[in-house]
Amino acid sequence: MRIEMPKKSKKLTDIAEIGEFGLIELLTKEFISKNDSTQLSVGDDAAVIDFNKKNTLISTDMLVEGVHFDLSYFPLKHLGYKAITSSISDICAMNGICSQVTVSVAISNRFKIESLKDLYSGIKVACENYNVDLVGGDTTSSNKGLIISVTALGVPSESGFVKRSGAKTNDLIVVSGTLGGAYLGLQVLEREKQVFLVNPSNKPDLTAYKNIIQKQLRPEARNDIIEFFQESKIKPTSMIDISDGLSSEIIHLCKSSNKGCKIYEDKIPISHDSLQACEEFNLEPTTIALSGGEDYQLLFTVAQENLDQIQNNLNLSVIGHITSSKEMILLEKSGRNIMIESLGWKSF
Ligand SMILES: [Mg+2]
Structure with missing residues (x-):
C-alpha cells in the first residue's frame, strides 16, 4: 500500500462555476434509492421516510478537519466512506439497521469540485455496501477546512432497540x-x-x-x-x-x-x-x-x-x-x- 500524494496535473473546477444547486445535483445524481422506506429523497425541502409505525433510530455525528481527520494522509474517498460507516455503527449499537443518511458538508474554497466528487464517491460506496439511501443534506461554505455532518436513520431489529442501560448481574x-x-x-x-x-x-x-x-x-x-x-x-x-x-x-x-x-x-x-x-x-x-x-x-x-x-x-x-x-x-x-x-x- 502506498500513500498517494495529490497530483497537480488536471484543471480543477471552482464550485462558483456551477453554484450550490448545481453542486448538489452533481454530487447526488448517481445515488438511487433502494429502500421501500424512502418515499421521497433529495430534491425537495425534506425527505419523506415511511417506517410503517416502527420506532425510528436517529443519530448524528460531525467530523471536523484538523480535529477528527488530517487530509494530508486521509484520502477524501476514504473519509466519505468512514463518515458513513461510523454513523451506521451508531444505529447498529441500538440493535438497528440503518436505511437512510443525510450528509451535510461545509467547505472552504480550497476544495474544488473534483475533491468533493472524491468525497461523495466514498459516500456512495458505503451506501451501496450497507444498502443505505442518501436522502438529503446541505452544502455550505466554511472559512477554513472541511466539516462533514452525517445523520443516520434506521429501525430496530424485530426484537426491539437496545439501550446502554440494561446490563444485568452475571451477564x-x-x-x-x-x-x-x-x-x-x-x-x-x-x-x-x-x-x-x-x-x-x-x-x-x-x-x-x-x-x-x-x-x-x-x-x-x-x-x-x-x-x-x-x-x-x-x-x-x-x-x-x-x-x-x-x-x-x-x-x-x-x-x-x-x-x-x-x-x-x-x-x-x-x-x-x-x-x-x-x-x-x-x-x-x-x-x-x-x-x-x-x-x-x-x-x-x-x-x-x-x-x-x-x-x-x-x-x-x-x-x-x-x-x-x-x-x-x-x-x-x-x-x-x-x-x-x-x-x-x-x-x-
Ligand atoms: Mg456510539
Missing part, C-alpha cells in the same frame, strides 16, 4: 472483532507524515501495515452482528459501539446500567498485526485496546444462556461479566486486579 460482556487496530494504523500514518514533511520524495512502502491502516481509513460497521442476533434470536441486554476505546465504553455501559464488571485482560481480542505494530512502536497492546478508539466494534452484554451461540460465532469474544458491585475491574494476565476507571484512558 456476559462480549466484543466483536479485534480492538486497537485503528489507533495503530493512525500511528503509522502520523509517522509517515513526519517522514514526508522532512523528505517529500520518500515513497513509503506500507504493505506490512495494510490491515491496521485499513482499520483507520476504512472502518466497517457491524451490520453482520445485528443480523446474527436476529437469526440466533439473541437480544443483548445492553450495547454500545466502541468509538472511544474499550475502557470508556465499558464505563458507559456499567454506569448506565448501575452495575460493575470484571474484564479479563487475556480475553481482549487483539489482532496479530496490531501486536506486531505495538512491538514496533513500543506500546502496550492492552492499553491500546482499552484506550485507542475508532474501531467501531460492538460491545454488548447478553444473558449467560446465550453463551454457546456467542462462542460459536468467531467474530465475537466473551471478555468478562457484569457484577452487582459498582466496581469495574480488569484482571491482568499477571493476576493483579486494577480499577478500569484508574487506567487514564483520557490521556490519548
Whole structure:
C-alpha cells in the first residue's frame, strides 16, 4: 500500500462555476434509492421516510478537519466512506439497521469540485455496501477546512432497540472483532507524515501495515452482528459501539446500567498485526485496546444462556461479566486486579 500524494496535473473546477444547486445535483445524481422506506429523497425541502409505525433510530455525528481527520494522509474517498460507516455503527449499537443518511458538508474554497466528487464517491460506496439511501443534506461554505455532518436513520431489529442501560448481574460482556487496530494504523500514518514533511520524495512502502491502516481509513460497521442476533434470536441486554476505546465504553455501559464488571485482560481480542505494530512502536497492546478508539466494534452484554451461540460465532469474544458491585475491574494476565476507571484512558 502506498500513500498517494495529490497530483497537480488536471484543471480543477471552482464550485462558483456551477453554484450550490448545481453542486448538489452533481454530487447526488448517481445515488438511487433502494429502500421501500424512502418515499421521497433529495430534491425537495425534506425527505419523506415511511417506517410503517416502527420506532425510528436517529443519530448524528460531525467530523471536523484538523480535529477528527488530517487530509494530508486521509484520502477524501476514504473519509466519505468512514463518515458513513461510523454513523451506521451508531444505529447498529441500538440493535438497528440503518436505511437512510443525510450528509451535510461545509467547505472552504480550497476544495474544488473534483475533491468533493472524491468525497461523495466514498459516500456512495458505503451506501451501496450497507444498502443505505442518501436522502438529503446541505452544502455550505466554511472559512477554513472541511466539516462533514452525517445523520443516520434506521429501525430496530424485530426484537426491539437496545439501550446502554440494561446490563444485568452475571451477564456476559462480549466484543466483536479485534480492538486497537485503528489507533495503530493512525500511528503509522502520523509517522509517515513526519517522514514526508522532512523528505517529500520518500515513497513509503506500507504493505506490512495494510490491515491496521485499513482499520483507520476504512472502518466497517457491524451490520453482520445485528443480523446474527436476529437469526440466533439473541437480544443483548445492553450495547454500545466502541468509538472511544474499550475502557470508556465499558464505563458507559456499567454506569448506565448501575452495575460493575470484571474484564479479563487475556480475553481482549487483539489482532496479530496490531501486536506486531505495538512491538514496533513500543506500546502496550492492552492499553491500546482499552484506550485507542475508532474501531467501531460492538460491545454488548447478553444473558449467560446465550453463551454457546456467542462462542460459536468467531467474530465475537466473551471478555468478562457484569457484577452487582459498582466496581469495574480488569484482571491482568499477571493476576493483579486494577480499577478500569484508574487506567487514564483520557490521556490519548
Ligand atoms: Mg456510539
